[in-house]
Amino acid sequence: MLIGYARVSTADQDLAFQIDALTKAGCEKIFTDKASGAKSDRPGLADALQFVRGGDTLVIWKLDRLGRSIRGLIELAAGLSARKIDFRSLTDGFDTATPSGRLLFHILASVAEMERELVRERTIAGLAAVRAKGGSGGGRKLAMTPEKIDTARKLLAAGDKPAKIAKLLNVGVSTFYRHCPGGHRLSG
Incomplete structure (x- = not known):
């Protein structure tokens, strides 16, 4: 059948x-x-x-x-x-x-398996080249750089609200809290 x-x-x-x-x-x-x-x-x-x-x-x-x-x-x-x-x-x-x-x-x-392995090898070689040049070797760039985190902490200490700080730094509120845990307690 x-x-x-x-x-x-x-x-x-x-x-x-x-x-x-x-x-x-x-x-x-x-x-x-x-x-x-x-x-x-x-x-x-x-x-x-x-x-x-x-x-x-x-x-x-x-x-x-x-x-x-x-x-x-x-x-x-x-x-x-x-x-x-x-x-x-x-x-x-x-x-x-x-x-x-x-x-x-x-x-x-x-043939398909070989192609998958070649793609994997090229990806690994590309990541190694990025790392050799001082990059992180993959992934997205950090939204909250050390400078932004420092600015956020200073603004929190000055009494600014987390939502306002996140908007000023052009990041989401959840990203802000991930990098500045406890930020809601600091802002009063």
Whole structure:
């Protein structure tokens, strides 16, 4: 039996195109989700995986409809394989029911994993370069510099209100309190 799974990322997107493609491919039952591929909690996918049986094929329109993480896709494909369930992507052109489909899936997964590692290496190298130049090596710049904290404490001691000081320093009140705990007690 061919079991279809279709997903769109947001509620305002339409599943019709994917459902039509899955129906034309011969899917007898189709499960759907309107949720991000990064979310692990997708009821439609959970239902499809519970419904599909050994000898069936899980069919998707495109690989990215199943998930964003290569590791997750590989684990899912391995889990399906262990249950004797095949996996087919209509637009990516592979079907794990065939030896060439299994090979193609593993090659695509390996290339994607390599790209993720290259991005990670470039990120680490970039952070190291920033640190070598005296930077912090990532993250946002501090909203409350030591000079602003010193000014805030002086203004508090002079009797100014925290909200006024935060506005003057161009920071939020919560940022002010994070850097000047107890500021409300000092302002009277």
